Amino acid sequence: MTAAMEDSINVLEAYPMKGGDGPDSYAKNSIEQKVVVDATKELLSKAIKEKLELDMFLPFNTFHIADLGCSVGPNTFFSVENILEAVKFEYQSKGPSSEIPKFQVFFSDKTLNDFNILFNYLPQNRNYYAAGVPGSFYGRLFPKASINFFHSSLALHWLSRVPKDVMDKNSRAWNKGRIHYSNNQDEVLKAYQSQYAEDMECFLHARALETVHGGLIVLNLLGLPNDIPQSHHLIGNLAIDILGSCLVEMARKGVISQEKVDSFNMPCYFASPQELEVIVERNGCFSTEILEALPQHVSKHGTPSAPTFRAITEGLITQQFGEEILDDLFSLYQQKLEEQISIAESKKSAVIFVVLKRKTN
Numbered sequence: 001m002t003a004a005m006e007d008s009i010n011v012l013e014a015y016p017m018k019g020g021d022g023p024d025s026y027a028k029n030s031i032e033q034k035v036v037v038d039a040t041k042e043l044l045s046k047a048i049k050e051k052l053e054l055d056m057f058l059p060f061n062t063f064h065i066a067d068l069g070c071s072v073g074p075n076t077f078f079s080v081e082n083i084l085e086a087v088k089f090e091y092q093s094k095g096p097s098s099e100i101p102k103f104q105v106f107f108s109d110k111t112l113n114d115f116n117i118l119f120n121y122l123p124q125n126r127n128y129y130a131a132g133v134p135g136s137f138y139g140r141l142f143p144k145a146s147i148n149f150f151h152s153s154l155a156l157h158w159l160s161r162v163p164k165d166v167m168d169k170n171s172r173a174w175n176k177g178r179i180h181y182s183n184n185q186d187e188v189l190k191a192y193q194s195q196y197a198e199d200m201e202c203f204l205h206a207r208a209l210e211t212v213h214g215g216l217i218v219l220n221l222l223g224l225p226n227d228i229p230q231s232h233h234l235i236g237n238l239a240i241d242i243l244g245s246c247l248v249e250m251a252r253k254g255v256i257s258q259e260k261v262d263s264f265n266m267p268c269y270f271a272s273p274q275e276l277e278v279i280v281e282r283n284g285c286f287s288t289e290i291l292e293a294l295p296q297h298v299s300k301h302g303t304p305s306a307p308t309f310r311a312i313t314e315g316l317i318t319q320q321f322g323e324e325i326l327d328d329l330f331s332l333y334q335q336k337l338e339e340q341i342s343i344a345e346s347k348k349s350a351v352i353f354v355v356l357k358r359k360t361n
């Protein structure tokens, strides 16, 4: 790892979720993501009970928590409450109450995230100090050994960028007429896989520097069960494919240019537990305490509805095609989703629950 990488804070940033608190905002259209926060609450508490080291170093006698990819709320507040409840319980039940630390929570997302809305809705009765940290989680966000507990839910499938080759007309990976690797064209998939591996390497490298020894990282990742081909992924091969076909149809009708469709790709990748394990091991700074794909009935994560998918992708789409196409695009998406929803049964998706502990040497 180069020194430049070590200190890189200015990692490329794409568009965040739809801000504000209007009807199309992420704040009003993220109930589907809350289902995952709720479904993993018990696993999170159990992991904290079994893995938290109560004698780890607390900077300023304060337990530091960071939620990465917090977006605009309210899900991040639920995640933080779940963490706090479980951590406090451990301190309460294993030590004298005078030893319960203070809590500092860092809400972190890309600089363009709507932090005003986030702070506007901060719970009034919170028992923690709150701060916002802007920047990409693929770069450094915090000082060395300063965070006791990192958390991130449904954010790390976003790559730092669209893989370069996918947009290069002279490359075998050029993804003309499609917006993702979903149909398993080998070269395109390989380009996404190597971008993901590179990004996760940066993520783990930065977190390894920032996590207190013995500290934990807990992640809910949107991925794929082991041994299921990428062509069977529920989101890649239903939601993203449908979005792609809507864009192609609009280009055919002359509403948008074909060239813009050819140069538009979704910067996301859905990894399997096996792929993740290799990356964590290569990094070497964390022990893998838990890394498992939750069965779909446990995570209850399904196909994103049109309003949710719009709140997630609107920024990216506006950047490429302008905002005037949004209403038509998503009503077409809604229509196609209804026509094709029966395919969902044959597709797979998984929330991968990960607990990593920072090694002490």
Ligand SMILES: C[S@@+](CC[C@H](N)C(=O)[O-])C[C@H]1O[C@@H](n2cnc3c(N)ncnc32)[C@H](O)[C@@H]1O
Residues within 6 Å of the ligand: 015, 016, 017, 030, 033, 034, 037, 068, 069, 070, 071, 072, 075, 076, 108, 109, 110, 113, 135, 136, 137, 138, 152, 153, 154, 155, 156, 158, 159, 160, 312
């Ligand atoms: C689907 S939202 C999930 C938000 C929240 N954790 C939840 O459960 O509702 C994904 C979030 O990850 C953020 N994100 C994506 N890539 C990021 C990056 N490189 N650095 C920081 N945040 C990122 C997005 O801006 C977005 O707010």
